Amino acid sequence: MIRDKFIYILGIESSCDDTSAAVICNGKILSNVVANQEIHAKYGGVVPELASRAHQQNIVPVVQQAIQQANIDKKDLNAIAFTRGPGLMGSLLVGSSFAKSLSFGLNIPLIAVNHMQAHVLAHFIEEENQQKPPFPFLCLTISGGHTQIVKVTSYFNMEILGETLDDAVGEAFDKSAKILGLPYPGGPLIDKYAKSGDPDSFEFTKPRVEGLNFSFSGLKTGILYFIQKKVKENPDFIDENLHDICASIQRTIVEILFDKITKAVKQTGIQHIAIAGGVSANSEIRKVLKSMEEKHGWTTYVPKFEYTTDNAAMIAVVGYLKYLENDFSRESTSATARLKVSHR
Ligand code: KG4
Ligand code: ZN
Numbered sequence: 001m002i003r004d005k006f007i008y009i010l011g012i013e014s015s016c017d018d019t020s021a022a023v024i025c026n027g028k029i030l031s032n033v034v035a036n037q038e039i040h041a042k043y044g045g046v047v048p049e050l051a052s053r054a055h056q057q058n059i060v061p062v063v064q065q066a067i068q069q070a071n072i073d074k075k076d077l078n079a080i081a082f083t084r085g086p087g088l089m090g091s092l093l094v095g096s097s098f099a100k101s102l103s104f105g106l107n108i109p110l111i112a113v114n115h116m117q118a119h120v121l122a123h124f125i126e127e128e129n130q131q132k133p134p135f136p137f138l139c140l141t142i143s144g145g146h147t148q149i150v151k152v153t154s155y156f157n158m159e160i161l162g163e164t165l166d167d168a169v170g171e172a173f174d175k176s177a178k179i180l181g182l183p184y185p186g187g188p189l190i191d192k193y194a195k196s197g198d199p200d201s202f203e204f205t206k207p208r209v210e211g212l213n214f215s216f217s218g219l220k221t222g223i224l225y226f227i228q229k230k231v232k233e234n235p236d237f238i239d240e241n242l243h244d245i246c247a248s249i250q251r252t253i254v255e256i257l258f259d260k261i262t263k264a265v266k267q268t269g270i271q272h273i274a275i276a277g278g279v280s281a282n283s284e285i286r287k288v289l290k291s292m293e294e295k296h297g298w299t300t301y302v303p304k305f306e307y308t309t310d311n312a313a314m315i316a317v318v319g320y321l322k323y324l325e326n327d328f329s330r331e332s333t334s335a336t337a338r339l340k341v342s343h344r
Contacts, residue, residue, distance in 0.1 A: 008078050011317075013310055016091060018034050077106060141341075
């Protein structure tokens with residue numbers, strides 16, 4: 001059938017504080033609309049109840065815009081993919097209920113997507129000049145909610161080799177930024193100020209964690225005590241040293257990450273290394289990763305910027321891969337706040 005030459009999938013993402021919808025056609029993204037929720041900046045972090053309400057307001061216009069920008073009619077869609085979890089329950093429910101109703105209304109299949117798998121599989125979106133990682137590869141998934149080293153053997157065969165025991169790396173960035181009086185989310189601001197700072201200005205104690213696991217809560221406390229002490233001595237300490245402090249914090253976090261990923265490469269012998277998740281937008285992480293190609297002979301894979309932070313394009317590409325395998329979900333499939341990356 002000619003119609004089946006082109007498979008159109010609508011992806012919907014609503015796991016945290018971004019409402020997003022995207023249309024993919026045979027692996028190529030036609031649209032990827034993201035509505036950020038400004039409201040949380042005021043509170044210094046995501047407020048779940050407010051996130052859920054904002055999703056309710058955003059979901060219809062965001063989906064409509066995604067379909068319009070893709071230049072298709074909703075009747076052209078072959079399936080609807082949505083984030084099943086992990087994430088905030090109230091937020092997930094908005095996206096999943098909407099996806100279910102629309103699939104019912106259009107009489108097309110529904111595809112449940114694991115958000116953590118989607119971050120990894122964003123690497124399989126068809127893009128010009130973008131190499132896809134070959135299997136097996138290691139993916140360092142770093143976001144506001146997660147820090148994982150994942151061994152990816154095939155699209156849906158993923159194994160966690162190491163993960164954080166407490167805070168995620170994005171939280172380490174955001175909480176450090178908060179200590180410095182920067183607004184939420186502070187990760188991109190630390191990245192920005194670090195560019196003109198000296199990374200060796202200050203030393204912070206790094207955590208000692210066995211194996212390939214991470215810990216970031218001690219670092220945050222260390223930074224808090226350091227800043228409190230310095231501000232007592234000089235109330236203008238932060239203003240006078242902001243760029244150097246940011247560069248030093250960023251260097252410490254980057255060293256922690258690369259220490260573990262280097263260990264994972266040694267342990268597994270796998271030298272194809274990908275990064276994913278919101279924190280992979282960080283310019284220093286990208287730079288250091290690239291330098292590992294020459295230094296250690298790794299081949300590295302970095303997703304396009306817009307596919308790193310939460311977005312529906314990554315949900316849509318997983319939808320497409322599952323569609324090809326006839327892996328559809330029942331209407332009774334429920335959203336779930338906790339979902340392991342190994343769970344299809
Ligand atoms: O993947 P994401 O959008 O949401 C979650 O699933 O958590 O990641 C958001 C996180 C936030 O903590 C934000 O501060 C961080 O990614 N982030 C960055 C940068 N851009 C986003 N952290 C450091 N440097 C950046 N350039
Ligand atoms: Zn995410």
